[in-house]
Amino acid sequence: MVLVFTDKYTPRVKYIFEQIFKEILHVDISFTTKEQVAIDSTIPVICYSREHRIPKSFVIEPEGLLFKRGIKDIQPEVTEWNGTKIFFQSQSADVSIPFDIFAASFYLLTRYEEYGSLDLDEHGRYKAENSLAYKHQFLDYPLVDHWAYLLDQMLADYFPMYTIKSKSRFRFCPSIDIDHVYKYKSKFLSINIIRLFQKLITGKYEDFRYHLNVILNRAPDPYFNVEYIVDMHNDYNLRPIFFLHVGPMGKYDGYSLYNPFNIIKELFYRTLIVGLHPSYFASTNLHQMKKEKKRLESMTRVRVFLNRFHFLKFTFPISFEYLESLSIARDYSLGYAKYTGFRASTCTPFLFYNLTKDYISGMRLHPIVLMDVTLQKYLYKEATDLFGIMSYYAEVIKKYNGEFVTLFHNESLSDEDQWYGWREEYKKSVQYVALLELHSIEVAKEKLANQHMGV
Known part of the structure; x- marks a missing residue:
């Protein structure tokens, strides 16, 4: 005291x-x-x-x-x-x-x-x-x-009478944004025909056949991999948060002509934690944000109290005031799109403080540390760099018993196109960070090495 x-x-x-x-x-x-x-x-x-x-x-x-x-x-x-x-x-x-x-x-x-x-x-x-x-x-x-x-x-x-207390346990919080539910099925028929023709004339026959089979419902769409993501995390006793984009189609917004949420809903009843992922312009449009939240709750039939802004696009304090008015309890947007690291210089969740009106909010902010797009698009990292980067941040955060929040997309875990190889490296990284929740850094490294050697 x-x-x-x-x-x-x-x-x-x-x-x-x-x-x-x-x-x-x-x-x-x-x-x-x-x-x-x-x-x-x-x-x-x-x-x-x-x-x-x-x-x-x-x-x-x-x-x-x-x-x-x-x-x-x-x-x-x-x-x-x-x-x-x-x-x-x-x-x-x-x-x-x-x-x-x-x-x-x-x-x-x-x-x-x-x-x-x-x-x-x-x-x-x-x-x-x-x-x-x-x-x-x-x-x-x-x-x-x-x-x-x-x-x-x-x-x-x-102070001789001051006692250093036991701290919180290091926590790993993987999160997945679903901006594009499908790679092929969400496209207009005319676009699919053009893409198929391009693959045919450039000699990409295997890609052509797979693309065609997806359209004909003979093969799964590579981006619709929610079940794989859930099962992979469950293997390490982790429950990822899924942030679903259900807003309108736009230049920076994915949209599905199909409605796959009846399938997602079945998974949700098993293990899914769902949050709102407002469309590009919704972060400063309360009416649109409210509309999208209502739609997501209607689809999942569960009250939504988590949020992450699309493109990590928000404005202090108005975007967070809107979240408060929608009874959002926790936000996972506080990170930079172009850099990894600690935007608020902390790895501990904290309450939003409104500087304009000088009051303490009841809404808690959970800072994110790294995003897949940041690494691949802005920092020009390869899949093989991922384990080292995630390990570094996880070990730093463990030192302070904080929370390690990561942001990946269903696309980056599809093993498609520029994301080829990232899924396996992500799985290896998740395995190590999950071990850090239970063990010291030294023991976690030893256990990971033994598991990879089959010991």
Whole structure:
């Protein structure tokens, strides 16, 4: 238990202290603005104040961000201390840690820098290159979790009665976006005829025969592989989340002329966890988002409370305000399309904080770390690179007992075209990460090696 003495108790103070202590460190905290209560305390006291000093307390000097409202133009200066990147450095000499760890964490988690940004990419998305994490080379590291663990140890060293608590267990959360249910069956007949003719005149006879058999219902469509994906994950006691696109057809939206959801529904009753995957323009169109959610719930006959934005396209705070109005409880969109890593500098899920209206939402954000398209299209990685990349992030996140969320598509697990070879490498990666949920890194590697050798 820790008592926090602060000059002001604001929603921002409550939000970030509870995220650091309760969600990451599993330590109970209470707050007071009364100096005498802090002085008389028999439990460890953190003095989060510029004006006062509590005897024998752990002193952190506030930068001021947590006592303000709204959004200001802030340009943090990043330096290094004790082998880690820091900003919002303290001005006083009598502090226990030389920066405002809570204001800095708040800045990163709430995506403060993204609000009002006008330098967007071709899809209207915030550019990773403009982020503090990218500019100062900590995008590949969950800095907020690292700071929290550092604080945990410093408090244990400072207060003999402070006990480091057991942390959450490392969790692997594989997720699958279904943008195009079919490769061939969803196309208009005229398009299929053109594609078949192209394969015929270029001598791709095997592809021609398979394509034709799919159209004639003599062979399965390669993208309709939901059952395989479910069974493969179940082999490792994993239940992937499927985000289904059920919006209208468009330049950036897949659409099926068939209705395969009666088949998906049968699988859903077995193992499927389904979330909403709003169409390209729906992230800023509440009416359209509501319409698509209603359609998905009608198809699955289950209330939908999970979401991931298509193309990872969203705008703070409006897109998340819409999700709240639709009773979405958890969102899995917070990642960059063109880079892997930790967009919010954390591997621990956290509540959405609305900076414009200054309130704590009940909706939880689950940051994603890597996406298949990011690796193949933007970072030019090969299938053989996948195991090393997934292993790196999984091992980093395990160190902080966080949640490893991955984003793949049914297309990338089809073994078709540019995705040939990715399915087998993904399966191998999933096998290793699943072992990490139960074992140390060393034991997981040993077990994986033994399984591949048939031991």
